[in-house]
Amino acid sequence: MSERVQNRSAGQGPGTKAERRLAAQLAAKKAAEARRRRQSMLGAFVGVLAVAALIGGIVWLNNGDDDTKSTAAAPSASADAPVEPTAAAAPQLPADADPALKTKPTVGAGKGELKKLNVTTLIKGNGPAVKAGQQITTNYVGVFYKDGKEFDSSWGRGEPATFGIGVGQVIPGWDQGLVGVPVGSRVQLDIPGELAYGNDASGGRPAGPLRFVVDVIAAQ
Template identity: 55%
Template sequence: MNDRAARQRPAAPNRPGTGSALPSKAEKRTAAKAAKARAAAAAKRRQVLTVAGAAAAVIAVIAVVVVLAVRSDDPATPTQSSVGAGSAASADTTAEATRPAFPPVPEGADPALSTKPAAKAGSGSVSKLEVTTLIEGNGAAAQSGQTITVNYVGVTFADGKEFDSSWRRSQPFSFPLGGGKVIKGWDQGLVGVKVGSRVQLDIPAALAYGDHPAGGAPGGTLRFIVDVLSVA
């Protein structure tokens, strides 16, 4: 009877799910610890990879800087600055080569025209224009209406103090002769003077700037030494 009852007793139902037993609390805690450990390990690996990548980038930058430094020290490698400096030096050399020599002494003229003359004070009084030839040129004679190019030194007649000179500017002076663009002593005194000549002009105040000019011009009698370089 008992055996028959035991054989007819229904089996205990299975737990929900897969039919296996649910994990216990201890198993859950163990699984959670394992998952946390795996997450921590993964995070550490990512950190290591990030640091390694940054280090590799820094090393690459250092390598590039070293290469550039070596190339800049190599005289065979033109840098931007050296090319610019070379271009500037070349431009200066070209400008120097194309700049006309000073003074432009006429061909066949006395070599003394290459040197600035010494203008000294005069003596006595000057009542009219006086033209003294110091060096006789062999070129064409300057005519009124022509453009004349000269070098000159100007001093006050009384004390020989220099007040103007084309030599100081290293540039000859050109003007239309007889056109009223200069003082009368020049317009009159340089007519007929040959190219290649050096003349001394003693000019009274009436043919210069007057006795008491305004604007800082020298007054009284003036002395100029003028080299005639060309006429056109």
């Protein structure tokens, strides 16, 4: 009897073995729970990365779309940049506008020496007269006065150009020639070099006298 007591006290009895098995089971359970927690955390982290990548892709696509959107332009007053982008949207023609304004005009060369600004009304609109300080929307074609070679056109960009008139945003020939023109009109502007971009052909500017045919679509 004393030997059985001694064996139990030495940790060799059946009760001690059961405790060891229980301890091992508890340890395995804790290890399994730890693995599940790590897997859950890893899954959440991967999910966050996926969402961030998706948002980044959407932002990139939107920026790319913005970069590729076409913009209208008008003859800028800047000597260094004769064509300056604007953010004009193409409006509808006035309800009573001449149907000819839906079609790009054919513009030829001028005759003789151009010494002053000439404004010729090709189609007279029924709208209010353009006032200095207004934002006007136009379609236009620009050619060299001497040979009729086209150098610029809003029709080629697929939308009109909107800009302030009479305030120095465009070349002087436009500022002077378009104020007072009724909305819905098509006018021809024959502009000497000093009222356009000058007579110096350097810098890529359209130098010398120019001819524009301009459709005034809106003014506000």
